[in-house]
Amino acid sequence: MYINGEWLHAKSEKTREIINPFNQEVIATAVEGNAEDAKTAIQAARVAFDEGSWSTMPASERGAIVNKIGSLIERDLEELAELETLDTGKTVQESREDMADIANVFFYFAGLADKDGGEVIASPIPNSESKVVREPVGVCGQITPWNYPLLQAAWKLAPALASGNTLVMKPSEITPLTTVKVFELMEEAGVPKGVANLVLGAGKSVGAELASNHDVDLISFTGGIETGKTIMQAASDNMKKIAFELGGKNPNIVFADADFETAVDQALNAVFFHAGQVCSAGARLLVEESIHDEFVEELVERTKRIKLGNGFDEDTQSGPMISAEHREKVESYVEIGKNEGAKLVVGGKRPEDPELEDGFFYLPTIFTNCTSDMRIVQEEVFGPVLTVETFQTKEEAVQLANDTIYGLAGAVWTQDLSKAEFVAARLRMGTVWINDFHPYFAQAPWGGYKQSGIGRELGREGMEEYTELKHIFRNKQPKPIKWFK
Numbered sequence: 001m002y003i004n005g006e007w008l009h010a011k012s013e014k015t016r017e018i019i020n021p022f023n024q025e026v027i028a029t030a031v032e033g034n035a036e037d038a039k040t041a042i043q044a045a046r047v048a049f050d051e052g053s054w055s056t057m058p059a060s061e062r063g064a065i066v067n068k069i070g071s072l073i074e075r076d077l078e079e080l081a082e083l084e085t086l087d088t089g090k091t092v093q094e095s096r097e098d099m100a101d102i103a104n105v106f107f108y109f110a111g112l113a114d115k116d117g118g119e120v121i122a123s124p125i126p127n128s129e130s131k132v133v134r135e136p137v138g139v140c141g142q143i144t145p146w147n148y149p150l151l152q153a154a155w156k157l158a159p160a161l162a163s164g165n166t167l168v169m170k171p172s173e174i175t176p177l178t179t180v181k182v183f184e185l186m187e188e189a190g191v192p193k194g195v196a197n198l199v200l201g202a203g204k205s206v207g208a209e210l211a212s213n214h215d216v217d218l219i220s221f222t223g224g225i226e227t228g229k230t231i232m233q234a235a236s237d238n239m240k241k242i243a244f245e246l247g248g249k250n251p252n253i254v255f256a257d258a259d260f261e262t263a264v265d266q267a268l269n270a271v272f273f274h275a276g277q278v279c280s281a282g283a284r285l286l287v288e289e290s291i292h293d294e295f296v297e298e299l300v301e302r303t304k305r306i307k308l309g310n311g312f313d314e315d316t317q318s319g320p321m322i323s324a325e326h327r328e329k330v331e332s333y334v335e336i337g338k339n340e341g342a343k344l345v346v347g348g349k350r351p352e353d354p355e356l357e358d359g360f361f362y363l364p365t366i367f368t369n370c371t372s373d374m375r376i377v378q379e380e381v382f383g384p385v386l387t388v389e390t391f392q393t394k395e396e397a398v399q400l401a402n403d404t405i406y407g408l409a410g411a412v413w414t415q416d417l418s419k420a421e422f423v424a425a426r427l428r429m430g431t432v433w434i435n436d437f438h439p440y441f442a443q444a445p446w447g448g449y450k451q452s453g454i455g456r457e458l459g460r461e462g463m464e465e466y467t468e469l470k471h472i473f474r475n476k477q478p479k480p481i482k483w484f485k
């Protein structure tokens with residue numbers, strides 16, 4: 001753990017083994033912090049913020065430090081990518097792309113650091129001046145999940161630092177490796193002591209302390225809805241600001257006039273990329289009834305050919321689930337789907353390949369004959385499971401797509417631009433892709449409608465989450481008003 005500029009063991013001296021989900025080998029032993037460690041880190045961040053040298057440092061200097069972190073990530077990209085693949089099982093090619101994205105996130109927010117000089121507004125009061133400025137929120141608690149460990153950390157670290165906050169980060173207890181490494185790089189880049197602190201450990205101890213502690217001014221969380229609700233309740237105790245990136249059950253709408261080859265290819269990628277462990281996975285395929293049979297037949301054929309394996313093998317297309325526990329959750333959803341009457345057309349079990357037997361693998365799975373009242377359609381499985389529904393009109397497609405508590409992302413495939421725009425305008429989601437699936441980048445805000453989140457990461461809006469707005473009014477000719485004689 002990294003607290004107040006020092007690398008420390010947990011006070012309890014407890015440790016946790018970090019497991020490679022491909023073969024269950026122990027790849028590292030991490031210290032296991034608890035609420036006491038979190039309190040120490042929060043105190044360090046509080047002192048660093050209140051002392052003020054980071055928040056009042058010229059923004060261009062802060063930006064230069066954030067930029068340096070991006071350069072160091074580029075320098076150590078291969079090492080970081082390998083760590084991420086060891087820790088999550090994702091393909092090393094995907095990890096390399098994540099690391100390149102992550103460096104860009106630091107570059108982007110570094111560039112924003114000195115761009116907001118505040119705004120002079122038109123005061124209605126004579127002989128006065130009014131301006132609105134943005135200031136850092138203060139001490140930020142940041143909690144991240146296991147599916148994109150460093151990417152989700154970067155979306156929080158870069159804007160928080162660039163806008164002058166101090167922070168305490170808690171990565172997922174099962175995938176801390178790349179986050180630890182990036183804290184080493186932040187130290188090397190010159191982030192002053194106490195400004196960025198790292199506490200490893202479980203959500204119920206370290207995470208809960210970050211959520212409830214009164215010295216934390218903002219809690220930024222990426223993870224599941226149920227955890228989000230718990231954190232929201234704890235955060236209400238001191239009314240800290242909250243920024244939440246939660247789950248999704250994202251529709252992928254394919255009209256009959258879509259380019260067939262591209263739509264099939266991308267429907268596979270939408271749901272099975274990273275074994276479906278993606279918040280924005282296209283887990284609900286809504287396909288126009290007239291092409292359903294042909295589309296599903298082609299999908300099934302290609303699904304059977306997906307190559308599962310070791311993320312370090314260049315021909316592996318998908319790795320394992322993150323843990324035994326998570327695979328069991330996916331398996332239980334497949335049973336639920338079968339019992340609800342959905343038709344299992346491919347997958348639905350663990351692979352039989354003996355080379356995969358030590359990993360937490362699960363075959364890519366497709367259910368047809370699905371209806372929106374089924375749990376398998378409504379709930380986030382967060383694994384390689386696709387449900388297929390049909391529609392006849394664009395209005396029906398929109399109605400089915402929006403029939404969910406989630407609102408993270410969705411896609412529409414058609415060659416008719418007016419139809420695409422009709423759908424895009426009506427989807428109640430933070431991101432809509434037209435004839436594509438999955439793109440996200442530092443310049444565009446990311447986040448959810450409805451129960452998929454509160455606030456935004458990335459883009460200017462992702463920086464603004466880490467600021468408070470202040471109105472400064474100056475009376476240029478103060479004189480007594482004599483209300484009270």
Ligand SMILES: NC(=O)c1ccc[n+]([C@@H]2O[C@H](COP(=O)([O-])OP(=O)(O)OC[C@H]3O[C@@H](n4cnc5c(N)ncnc54)[C@H](O)[C@@H]3O)[C@@H](O)[C@H]2O)c1
Nearest residue numbers: 144145146171172203207208223224227245246247248279
């Ligand atoms: N919207 C997005 O951008 C986005 C991105 C990635 C993942 N996700 C979501 O994350 C979920 C998967 O991640 P997960 O299984 O790690 O989620 P999770 O909610 O189980 O855990 C996320 C983090 O919260 C911590 N935590 C757990 N209990 C806590 C508590 N009581 N108080 C404070 N912290 C606590 C965990 O230790 C972990 O660090 C999925 O629902 C996925 O959709 C969303």
Ligand SMILES: C[N+](C)(C)CC=O
Nearest residue numbers: 147148277278279280
């Ligand atoms: C936000 N994203 C797509 C990078 C990861 C979601 O799990």
